[in-house]
Amino acid sequence: MNEKFFIEINGSKQGMFLQSENTESPVLLYLHGGPGSPEIAFAEKYPTGLEKLFTVCWWEQRCSGISYDRKITPKEMTLEQMVSDTIEVTHYLRNRFGKEKIYIMGHSWGSLLGVITVKQQPEFFHAYIGIGQVAQQERSERLAYTYMLEEFCKSNDKKMIQQLKKFPIETGGDISLKYLVGVRSEGMNKLGIGVMRSMPSMLDFVAIVLRYKGYTLGDKFKFKQGSSFSLKCLCDCMIQMDLIEQVPCLQVPVYIFQGRHDYQASYVVAKDFATALKAPIKGFYTFENSAHSPCFEEPEKMCNILRVDVLQKQVSLSDKI
Secondary structure, eight states: OEEEEEEEETTEEEEEEEEOSOTTSOEEEEEOBTTTBOOHHHHHHSOOOGGGTSEEEEEOOTTSGGGOOTTOOGGGOOHHHHHHHHHHHHHHHHHHHTOSOEEEEEETHHHHHHHHHHHHOGGGEEEEEEESOOSBHHHHHHHHHHHHHHHHHHTTOHHHHHHHHTSOGGGTOOOOHHIIIIIIHHHHHHHTOSSOTTOOOHHHHHHHHHHOTTSOHHHHHHHHHHHHHHHHHHHHHHHHOBHHHHOSBOSSOEEEEEETTOTTTTHHHHHHHHHHOBOSSEEEEEETTOSSOHHHHSHHHHHHHIIIIIISOOOOOSBOO
């Protein structure tokens, strides 16, 4: 199965891609990051293998990618609305494939959305899987800033030092979009601590989207608009959220996949969240050769964990927490 289609979700036309080698497989809803950055194009460039284990739904969230709609206003772009949309997509998948429960996997911003959704409606999910887990993003950003400044001082990268010092994040300065999209992204890519270890520029990200054959020319234009709009609407919410405080427990098994070199969503902060969280089963898995996207950087390891620990429930948790 390889299907692209649209359905109405809470009054908004939203698009998604379904991929599966066997539609009798368990269903997995993949929540992309950003906010506003669908990842189906990445899955073509860096195959995950998820479709061999699951019927995977690559949903493009409200006003993201092919779901972008210029009529949607910022007032409609709230965490509460996104959670409601996620639950509606879950119902669609349950009904279409005749499943009482599905699996939910969230990457980056999608990991925050996934945790809040599962907290509200645990009865619809077999398990929650977080990748590049967001938990205390404000703390994560300050840790990343300090690390980048130290590293660029060591290498005497005067350009990056100058750019970073324009934004006093370390001493409590605002974490603005101008900083995140410009300086922070460039610094992380240079150091291999951002989206991927081997992505030296965000131009590589753009090229992946532009080359994706599943998008029409119009879809590619929508991707750019949706990414900018969604980030503006939801970024502050992501930065301010504290999952360690607000989500002390989940009622489903939880598995977190974190890159050792991830500073985009801090490895340290993610592990703190996993340690504090109460859940029936917990697994925290360190991907030694990954930054923020172990699903694309070390997919074979990810699928082995999913096959054994998650689907077969032969829990051999790699990192005891």
